[in-house]
Amino acid sequence: MNSVHSTDSGQFESVIGLEVHSQLLTKTxxxxxxxxxxxxxxxxxxxxxxxxLPGALPVINFEGIKLAVKAALALNIDINKRSVFVRKNYFYPDLPKGxxxxxxLEPVxxxxxxxxxxxxxxxxxxxxxxxIEEDAGKLIHVENESYVDLNRAGTPLIEIVSEPNINSSGEAVAYLKELRNILVYLGVSxxxxxxxxxRCDANVSVRKKGDxxxxxxxEVKNVNSFKFVEKAINYEIERQIDVILDGGKVIQETRLYDSKEDLTRPMRGKEEAHDxxxxxxxxxxxxxxxxxxxSEIKGSITELPTAKRERYATEYLLTEYDGGVxxxxxxxxxxxxDLIEINEGRVEIKKIANWVINDLLSELKTRDKMKVRKERVIDLVKIENFLGLILEVxxxxINKNTGKTVLAEMLLSGKKAGEIIKEKNLAQVSDEKGIGDIINHVLEENPKELTDLISGKDKLFGFFVxxxxxxxxGKANPKKVNEILKRSIAEKIKGCRE
Ligand SMILES: [Zn+2]
Known part of the structure; x- marks a missing residue:
């Protein structure tokens, strides 16, 4: 949406509060x-x-309590030793109990x-x-018919409610990513x-700066990706500013984000405030x-992303960027x-980090786009095989470029780097004589370029490499190629002068 009031919109600031629902990884x-x-x-x-059904009685799932308390402790939230379950009453077809x-009032x-x-x-x-709360079932709409699936009814959820002190869609996304990351690290979700x-609901409002x-x-409901959260919030901020600048009033309502049209719409039939x-x-x-x-649960919390990032900086001497990725x-x-552990100091840690960040993760990204689950990549390239590849380089x-080819092949076949190098005859040509011969051939094959290079067109050095x-x-050791080629050219120049 293009705001017609873009020059005036700078006097506003946005205020965002997020309600996150996360399912708990309990068995029952x-x-x-x-x-x-x-x-x-x-x-x-x-x-x-x-x-x-009438007469059925609920029993609290202890595992669910443990996970909820674990999440709360990791998020620096004070545990209330006494909390109370309540009934939240409303009618909807996916909620059989009503x-x-x-x-x-008394949360955990x-x-x-x-x-x-x-x-x-x-x-x-x-x-x-x-x-802590329980989830509702699910409605599935097919053309003109609707079906109810109650498998999700009663599954455990935690709801995490932020204060409205988030001021941009960028902050909202950063918060959600960090939150999600922590819950996954904990094994909570x-x-x-x-x-x-x-999933996330975003409460969005705007006000004049300093107000x-x-x-x-x-409230924008159930936005199911980080990208859509960002877009939905941005749309809502601009829409509200436009309403106010046009002399209108923002109505308190629940809206749904339409990702196809990139806009939010009021939710039909839900306008009245719920009691x-x-x-x-x-x-x-x-x-x-x-x-x-x-305190037992506190003791069971493993190292979280922030602590890892700090340790990567002090112990592994990695940059903040590397640690973050x-x-x-x-x-x-x-x-x-695990790679660092089995490496036992053979390869510089920074180099291993680069392999993971630049090569493994880019492969993951491509596969993500192709909707292949990332866990599969890690399964395909065992830690010892990945380190084996790094050691070959x-x-x-083999040289770094061949290394990339070998990695792609490892992902396909799950074979070890050594096997692939042998099978495909990829080992680097490093012997002076072998490379020297090839260089001589290439120089002979390109007499014009050679004359130009000798007469000072230095750019042509790259052509010969x-x-x-x-x-x-691509199998020659590039360092060796550079060395020997320089030597050969120098000899030729000397030859010309003599
Ligand atoms: Zn049941």
């Missing part, structure tokens, strides 16, 4: 023993409890923060609370946005957590650390 649902899995036959993981078990944790970095600037995003295990109060906010008639869940006791329980994905960070058996590499199918 939050209040019954049905399996908590995605993608199985509809309505095959249901029981009287999650179907809301209410959702949630937490309201409240008051925390998450530090993020946007374009090099640090910012602390305050977190209001993290509470698989963070899969496409399958809806990690202490908050403007009227709109959820919260009351304490009579079938569940208050949740009481002991200090011992909390390597810790973006838990699997990659652990893969890298470091010892000069290229020709030699081409002749050896």
């Amino acid at each position: 649902k939050m209040f019954c023993t049905c399996p908590n899995i995605f993608g199985i036959e509809p309505n095959s993981a249901v029981c009287p409890v999650c179907l809301g 209410y959702q078990i949630s937490q309201y 944790s409240s008051g925390g923060y998450l530090d993020i970095k946007v374009e090099g600037v640090e910012k602390r995003v305050e977190i209001n609370r993290l509470h 698989d963070g899969n946005m496409e399958e809806g295990s990690f 202490p109060g908050l403007g009227t906010r709109t 959820y008639r919260y009351f304490e869940e009579p079938d569940l006791p208050p949740l009481i957590l002991t200090d011992k329980f909390i 390597l810790t973006q994905d838990k699997e990659i960070a652990l893969y890298f650390e 470091e010892t000069g058996n 290229g020709a030699v590499m081409k002749k050896t199918k």
Whole structure:
């Protein structure tokens, strides 16, 4: 959307609060023993409890509590030793009980923060609370028919509510990425946005800069990728500024983001404010957590991305950029650390980091675009095989470019670098005589270029290096080629003078 008021829009600032729902990686649902899995036959993981049949009683899933507390502790949120489950009442066809078990006035944790970095600037995003609730089922719409799948009904969720102290879509995305990363590191969530295990609602409002109060906010629901969160927020900010500059008023409403049209629209039929008639869940006791329980969970938290980044800088002497890239994905960070461990100091750590960042990750990106799951790449190239490849290059058996070819082949076949080099005869030609002969051939084949080079056209040196590499199918040791070629040319020049 192009704002017609772009010159005036600079006097506004945006205020954003995010509500994140993340599914927990428990084996069973939050209040019954049905399996908590995605993608199985509809309505095959249901029981009287999650179907809301009369007389069925919920039982708290201890594993779900553990994961929620773990997440809260990692996000610096204070644990409330006493919390209460409530019923949140509303009618919707995917909610068989007519209410959702949630937490309201007494959540399991409240008051925390998450530090993020946007374009090099640090910012602390305050977190209001993290509470536990159960998910609803799912409606599937096919043409004119709608179906209900209740496999998801009753699966455990945490809701993490930020304070409205995020001021741009860039900050919002940085916060969401860091949050998702932490939950995945902890093993609390698989963070899969496409399958809806990690989803976000954004509350957006604008106000005149320096205004202490908050403007009227709109809520953009269930945006399922980081890119769309950014676009949806940007659209909403511009739309609200336009409304105000046109003399209108922003209406408090829920809107849906349409990724095809890149705009938000009011959600039909949901305009009225909900009265959820919260009351304490009579079938569940208050949740009481002991200090011992909390400290045990605290002790089980493994190294998080921020701590890893700091360690990579001090222990591995890597740059902030390298550390950031390597810790973006838990699997990659652990893969890298395992490489360092089995390397036992043979290759410089910075070089290993470069291989992972420049070669392995770019391969992952291509595969991501092709919708191939990244875990498969790590499975295909075993750590010892990847280090084997790096060593082949470091010892000069193959050059860096051939190394890239070998990596691509390793990803296809899962073979070791040594096997591929042997099979395809890729070993680098390093012997002086062999390279010298090829150089002499190339010089003879290009007499005109040689004369020009001797008479001072230095650019042509690169032409000859290229020709030699081409002749050896890229297998010649480029350093050697440069050395020997320089020597040969020098001799020719000397020959001419004599
Ligand atoms: Zn069930």
